[in-house]
Every structure is written in C-alpha cells, then in structure tokens.
Amino acid sequence: MRTTRRPSLGRLFALGLLLATSVVATGPAATAAAPTTDLGPNVTVFDPSMPLGTIQATLDAAHAAQVDNEMGTTRHAYFFKPGTYGTAEQPLHFKVGYYTEIAGLGASPTDVVINGKVEVYNRCLTPTNCIALTNFWRTISNLSINITGKGSEGCRTGTNFWAVSQAVSMRRLNVTGGTLSLMDYCTAGPQYASGGFIADSKLPAVVNGSQQQWLTRDSEVASWSNAVWNQVFAGTVGAPDDATFPSPPYTTLDTNPVSREKPYLFVDAEGEYQVRVPAVQKNSRGITWANGLTPGYTLPLSDFFVATPSDSVKDINKALQDGKHLLLTPGVYDVERTIDIKRAGTVVLGIGHATLTAVNGATPVEISDVPSVIFAGVTIDAGLKKSQVLLKVGKKDKRSNNPADNPTTLSDVYFRVGGPHVGRTNTALEVNTDNVLIDHTWVWRADHGVEGFTDTERWNTNDGRNGAIINGDNVTATGLFVEHFQRYNTIWNGENGTTILYQNELPYDPPTQADWMNGDVEGYAGYKVGNGVQKHQLYGGGVYVFNQNNPSIHTENGFEVPDRPGIKLHHIMTVNLSAGIIDHVVNGVGGPADLTRVGSPVYITDYPAP
Template sequence: MTPTSPRPRPAPATFRRRAVALVGALALSGLTTAGLAAPADATPVLPSAPTRPSAPLAAPTTPDLGPNVTLITPAMAQADVQAKLDAIAARQVPNQFGEERDAILFAPGTYGSAATPLIFQVGYYTEVAGLGRNPGDVVINGAVNVYNQCEKAADGTESCIALNNFWRSMSNLTINPTGGKDCRANTEFWAVSQAAPLRRVDITGLTSLMDYCSAPPQYASGGYLADARTKAVTNGSQQQWLTRNSEIGSWSNGVWNQTFSGVEGAPAQGFPDPPYTTLAQTPASKEKPYVYIDARGAWQVFVPKAQKNSSGPTWTDGPTPGKSLPLSTFFVARPSDSAKTIEKQLSKGRNLLFTPGVYGIDRTLHVRKAGTVVLGLGIATLTAEKGAVPIRVSEVPDVDIAGITIDAGTKNSSALLVIGTGKGHGPTASRPTAVQDVFFRIGGPHVGKADTSLVVKSDHVILDDIWAWRADHGEGVGWKVNTADTGVKISGDDVTATGLFVEHYQRYNVIWTGERGRTVFFQNELPYDAPNQAAWKHGKTLGWAAYKVGDDVRKHELWAGGSYIYTNVDPTLHLSHSFEVPDRKGVRLHDLVTVSLNNAGTIDHVVNDTGDAATPKEGGSTIVDLVAYPVG
C-alpha cells in the first residue's frame, strides 16, 4: 500500500490505435485528482452485447460449495438478487481484516436491463465470477463497482482514497455499463490497489480505474487486468498498473508506470513521458483456471493452455484453448476440514477446490501429481499454524496454484509456498507450473512471521499477479513483530513473472538467482518501519535492494520496475540502490522508476551506482526515472 501519491502527470491526448465510437465519452485531456465532470449526456445507453451461446440444455445440479457461495441464476427476481448483493457489500466493503469470505457466481444468462440495471459494489474478500465457458455467456447490464473509501476528520472534512482496496476480484463475464446517476452514470468503476484482479471481462462501455466522483484526494495504487476486452479506460490516479494479453479501445493517461504486455490497441512505448511500457507480446503466460457450467449442466473447472509470445485475449477468436476437468475430480474443501484431511485427498491425486473461508493449516499440503489444480473461491485464505509451510509442490509439471491468500502465523514459518525442489525433471516450457492471483500476508489480520513468502526452485514457472505483503498497517505490525526477510526467492531457471508486487520486507524484497528470468512489471515499497540505519544495512550497503539479481546470473531481463521509499519511523534513512544486478551484457533492465514519498527516506541510486537520488521533498514526492540499464 502506498500512503499517498502525487497528482497524476498531465494526461497525453487520449490514444486511439483505431477509431472507436463512444457514446457520452469522458474527455481526459488534463486529468487532475480534484474530480472529473460527468458526461454531458448521462442517458443510459445499452451497448450491444456479444453473441451468447444458448443456455445449458439441462438445469445444472448445484454442488454443495458451502454457505459462503452465492449462486445467482436468471430465474431469480432481480429485486432479490439486488438485495443479496447489497447485503454482501454492506458486510464486506468496510471489512479489511475480517474472516468473512464470499464468492458470487452468476449462472449463464443476462442480468439487469437498460430500464432496471443491476448495479452493486464489491468489497473485501469477495469474488464475482461468471459460470459460462466464455465471458459472453454471462451478461450484466449495469455495473460491478469498487469505489473509494472515505473517512471524516475531526473538523468534518472528508478524505477519499482507494489505497487500501485489496483482496477482491471479478472475472469471466460481460458488463454493459448502464445506469447510475450523475458522475457515475454509464461507467464501470474499479478503483483498487493490489490483489484485486480483473480477468476475462468484456466491458463494452466506459471503464475507470479511479473513483473521480468522491471527495479528493482519490488516490489509487496499482492493479492488474488480463485476458480482457475493454473500450475507453480512464487510468486516472493509478500510480502503476499492468494490462496483459488484452484488447483495449483507448487509455487516458499515466502516473508512474503503466505497462501493457501483449495488448491489442495499447499506447505506444513512451516511458518516461508518458510513462508507458509496451511489449508487443507476453513472453510466457498461462491464464487462471476457472469454474463453469457446461451445456449439459455439469460443473467443470477449465484449465487454459500455456502460451508463449502471445497477445490479445484467449477467447475473442473462439473458446479459450485448454482442457476441462470435472468437478468430481476435485476435493471440495470447507474451512472446517483439517489440513490432515486435505493432505490425504491430495495424496490420492485429487485436485483441490477451497471454498470461501479461512483455513488453519498446521501441516504441509503436498502437491505431488503432475497437472494438479489447487483453486480457491472467494479469496480463500490459508493460515500457517505451528510454523508449517502451508503448500509444497513437488518437482512435477503443469501444476496450477490459483486464487488463494496465504497468511503467516504467529510461529515463524520458513516459507509459505514452495514450488519444486530444484532436483529432477519438473515443469517444461510446454508444461509450465503457474501461480496465479496468489497473495501472501505477514501480519495485518494478526501477528505473522515467515522467513520468505514464496520460494520457486523449479524451472519454467509462471508467476502471474503475485502480491507478497509484509503488512504496514493492521494488527500484529512492527519491526520486531511481523518479521520477514524476503518476499520472493527464485532459484529456478526460465521463470517468468507477469505482475510481481512485493512490499515492505526487511531485507531483499526479491532475490533472483535462476538463469534467464524475466519480469514484466514489478512494483515495490520498501519497509516503512526500520527504526534506524543500523537496523537496516548490511556491510557498507545502506538498506537492502528491492530487487536483487544474483551475482553469478548471466542472463536476466526486467521491464517496468518501480520502487518507493517512505520511512516514517526514521525519515533520515537511506537506501543505496533499489535494484542490484551484476554488470553483464545479458542482464538488462528497462523503464525503472524510484520515488521518495512524503518527505521520508532517500534512495541514493536506481540501479547499483547508476541513477539520480530520489530525495525527500516537503509537501510532496520526488520521482526519478531510468530508461535502461546498462545505460546506453
């Protein structure tokens, strides 16, 4: 989480690679966080929905997914649907560290209309997903929104931000942004920060990643969009954002680093002004598995096929390539199930579906079988107990670990998730193991301790939207309380990370010693709470780099890396450099930004001894850009 941010950089003219028709479009030639005017014509307009396959031939037999899964069907009265969704939002929107978890699953069909749109909010620990094979199978005429959270000061002034809007998701449906009033008319709002992905969505009208309709300052801090199609997108105050393998109509502006990888319609490379990093293709990707109902009414889990050097959504030219697994091949876990019970099912070679809830894991869950899928619904959360490592994956290929949060417990764990052993024959380029939408927490809901959050020893692993967070607020927070050295350690070769968010760890946030590693988009905040320089240094080096590439590595590449310092306990602290890499021809970094936030903390250099210092600035922040390393 970023405590504050500067106002967005002046927006360039809205980029259009091809002509798009936008009814009531919002012109953003000079965005500021003071607020935006609503479209002049706020009359609800219903764009054409994609062609939708026919409904299932038979009524689906609903599996028992527990009390925290809400199934919405076209047969339900809209008033009842609205009441259910509003009740979940009322509970979850303010529930940052609660134990409630929710999955809202829409059966194939159409919901809402131009006359009576379906509009609701998504709060903490809430997953909204369509149950179709493709996004066009579930159509919502309305909006599924995340807004700023507002607080009132003692003098009555209101402050509204999205900096803490974490732990929620939306996927596999079409939204026709319809209805709403005044500033919020006909727009899909998704004002979020980390751990709030959008996947497999088709948004046919305006999308805003910033809630510009509330009181200021309206800051937002990071997000992720993949395998999606949109029209006009307002980036707004989003400090950093990754869009991967998607299609967009236009993009309004940028703040520090906005990244596009394999995105049709993306703005051209422009870093640092505008701060766009654009890759024509994504080097390696594997979309997240998802639950759907097939034409016979049977529940399945679809596992997309891995891709290399790809661009665009997987579903716009036909169904997503991959394979379906019957839900009967999964052990459907409940929070009341013990780790011993869950481990026994894994040992039988079954896949694993965590229903929404919080699970106490007092022994390691071992994934031993190639092709195993471990999938969470509703931000299912595993909490380490007795110092256990909650999940270990053997040296086997084609495993997916997706859609879960893993919390450290009060007794120190050596790690929270370990992929592979580094010995034997495991994942390959054609059968990679993937970790998608997996989030780690050290502190926040309670005291947590772990040496490292994520350890990757296997080759050919894809890390897709990872947030490893040593908590800077909440319960159990303090330099000697929620202790954690490193967020991510990677020793496997040919590992690709797309969307790597790692924050506040006490030593190196990322250590990468494997060969031919690639990262597309890295976002980092350094620890806020180091008590003094003596506690945060090693040898003659001040602090610990955010991103460390091993001294013996011969080939590594990073695109779009951001590292920010805010040392509010001791504002005089220095970090020697945010990125530390060996000086070799094969090690290359592109489009880096360092920031000193809120007059607290200094980053002396960007990479090694290269790059200007990001120094404290009273009343604001200092931004330093470095286009390439090695320079020239």
C-alpha cells in the same frame, strides 16, 4: 480526463493513522439466494430466473458487510449462471467489497451479461480523505458488463468505476456501453489508487487516472487515458506507444512471452460444474476467447476434492494422494501441517479468496519437483510462530523436469505477513523449480493492521526477511508486487528470468539506519539479481520509499544487479513518498529520490545504457 493527483507530504502516515482507528464490520454477508451445496456454504449462485430484486438485495447486503472489513475473516463468492441480469430500465448495479469474488459461470465471458455496473469506489476514511489505496483482495472474472447508467446520474453516468489497489484481479471481462475508470474521481480527494492487474479482457476506453502502476496483458483496449509512474502492457491490442518514455511512463511489449490464463468454473449444457484449464500461450496477443472456447482442457468438478475450512489437512492430502485435484471454497483454513502437492498436473483452485493461515510454524503449501502444477486463487498468511517459508515450489538442491511448454503456474496467489494478526516468516515465496510462470502475486509484509503496533513494535514483531526468492531457471513473472520486507524484498538467483511489471515499496518501519544495513551498504535494494546470474530481463519496475518511522534513513540503490551484457532492465524508476531517501536507481546510477522531488520519480530508460 481528470488531472492525475500525485501523493502529498505525509499522506501515507495519515492513512496509517486513519486505518488504525476505522470501524471494521465483521458480520457475514446476507444470502437471500440459497448457496449451492456443491461449492460450500460461502458460495451463492444466481440464476437468471431469480427476481432481480432478490439478487440486488443479496449483493447490496454483501457489500455493506464487506466494504470496511479489510482485516476480517468473511470470505464469499457470488457466481452467475449463463444468462442476462438486469435491463436498461432496471439495471443490476452493485459494488464489491473485501474478500469477494464475482464471476460468471459461462464457458465464455459473453455467456453471462450484466446490464448495469459492477463497481468499487473509494473508501472515505474521513469526509476529506477518500482513497482506493487499501481496496485490496477482491476478484471479478468471466462475464460481460453492458454499462447502463440509470440510477447513477451525474459524475457517475456512463462509467463503471473499478478503483482498486493490490491483490485485485480483473480477468476475462467484456465491457461495453461506456467507460471503465480505474480511478474514482467522484468523491472527495485525494482519490489515490495503487493497483493493479487486467488479463484476457476486452475493454472500452479506460481511464487510468490516479493509478500509480498497472499491468494489462493479453487484452484489448479501445484507448488508455494516461500514466502516472509505471503503466505496463504486454500483448495488449490498443496499448499506447512507449516511444517517449518516461513522458508518459508507458512500457509496451507487443506480445507477451509466456502466459496461461487462470482456471475457471463453468456450467455445461447439462447443468454440471466443470473447471476449464487454459492452455499455455507463447508470444501471445489479445484475448483467448475471441473465437469461442478458450483453448485448453476441461475437468469435471467430480475430479476435485471440494474442501471447506472444516476439512483437515490430513484429509486434503489424502485426496491429493488419491489423484484428486483440489478446490478450496471460501473461508479461512488453519494449516498446521503442509499441504503437499506431489502429483504432476495437479490443479489447485481457490475461490472467494480462500485463505490458508500457517499454524505452529508450518509451511502451508509445498509443490514437489513435479511438472505442470497449477496453483491459483489462494491467499497465504503467516502465523504467530515463524515459518521458514509460506509457499515452496520445488527443492533448492534438486531441479525438476518442469516443461517450458507446460510450466507450473501460480495465478492470483497472495501472501501476508501481519495485518489481520501477527505474522512471522523467513521467506514468503520460494521458487526452486525451473520454467515456472508467476502470473500476478502480491507478497505483502503489512505496513498496517489490527495489531495496534507502533512502527517500531511492528518491525520487532512481524518478522519477514524476504518476500520472493527465485532460484529456478527460466522463471517468468507477469505482475510481481512485493512490499515492505526487512531485507531484500526480491532475490532472483535463477538464470534467464523475466519480470513484466515489478512494484515494490521498501519497509516503512526500520527504527534506525543501523537496523537497515546490508553489511557496509546502507539498506537493501528492492530488487536484487544474484551476483552469479548471467541473463535476466525486467520490463517496467518501480521501487518506492516511505521510511515514516525514521525519515532520515538511506537506501543505496533501488535495484541491484550484476554488471554484464545479459542483464537488461528496461524502464525502471525510484520515487520518494515523503520520508527516507533512495540514493540511486540502480548500481550507483541515477540521482536520489529524496525530499526535493516527492512524488516525482527518477527514471532510467535502460540499464545498462545501450
């Protein structure tokens, strides 16, 4: 096992400069294999009968086009029909770039086998600055990887590298034949990484390495190497014991209180496309596919309106009103009016990182007060004119009868305010409905982008007041990542809420302390539980500070919660990344995360103390 590297002074400032000057490729990925007409022009479907060289060339060209295309508009999905791809002598070994989805089309992950590797390496922004800190927005799911090392000797022998950060999901994977490493330790340093999310996967020995935080839920691991700041496991067979927290900083829940796997495409025995919608699980542990087909129900693709970016919101809403579900194929959709989801049980599934961009201050998506909606695989961007909210679930003054045993579910839903263009919104995600499950989201006000702003210009231009506001009761979030908003990043007003892994970084860019004041209090906590809440629980939470625009800025508390017995925070921390100070972890408790302990967290095992 390699020694974990901690952040060094100024490394994020250097990263921002390098990103601003790096070359961005914008050309479309090559598609030697013909796209299927059923799934739009930005989907390529492979069949085992295709020459392996053709498949390899297609995927290599896709990676070359997307490896540095962090703020580009190209989106693509590459699907594998059931069968085996590659051999020990001629493995299929490819890498995955930005806005790329790799998925099997089997009913089970074991129906598609890749003999080879599917990988993400560090980006080397200079010969001596190789990192995974900006390896965002890519997806892998529903297949088996039998790690075959031919053609990748030396440091990379026997290991599949998946060096990623936020907004990357690994779901329904079966990995055998070697080691899975979440850190790329084969390049020059510093090799930092900031992920991440795994669900419903059966994995070999896993090297966490430099990953600062990670959530693994409802999975099996042969072993897990180490922790850095905040490694969380829920319902994972083989997860490490957390009895000696914070040395190491593991948080382990034997079962996951509520889960629902993301819907997925598959091809049935007749060659027809279907969408499997997994069932809700309570107190789950391990994978859903151990005994065959994942429990749930199946919808034919003919029940979906298959949209492309050329389809108008009017046409999409008409299809939804007519009882269709919605499949958003890869691309960037300009949304000038709200996509209204008004029918109970509607499934909306994005593939290939389908992206909705707000136009003229629109709210891109609103889910009405109806039960059991599933919204998955979609990125939502703020636009030039300020939106009130980007995704709204229910109305604040009205509570739905959303059932606890079949909750509305948001899976792999990502938000951006700035980055590829100027963005403005008051709130990114607002959840008013009760019994909602949020399963992996990254709510990001950009700390860098192609706009060319200084930090002060970004503060005054890319408006983002709050990241997530949760007003509904009995809401559960598994993998809640919220960063850089200008007031409270997360406000939780609903009763009986549960968060399993929370990651927050405070904004880089407040120009002065006066710009970062909450009344008479210095700054806004990264996680705020409403003053009237009686019951709330958080497992594994971290708030980070890097006020690079003004390193003298203070934030009073990382977490701010009511002091009452029903509020329980388990395994929380703050950490300084070389600029700014968080004075306390929670409610005046815990020492300062200041420049005397850069990269070394301040931990609280339980608040309030038992």
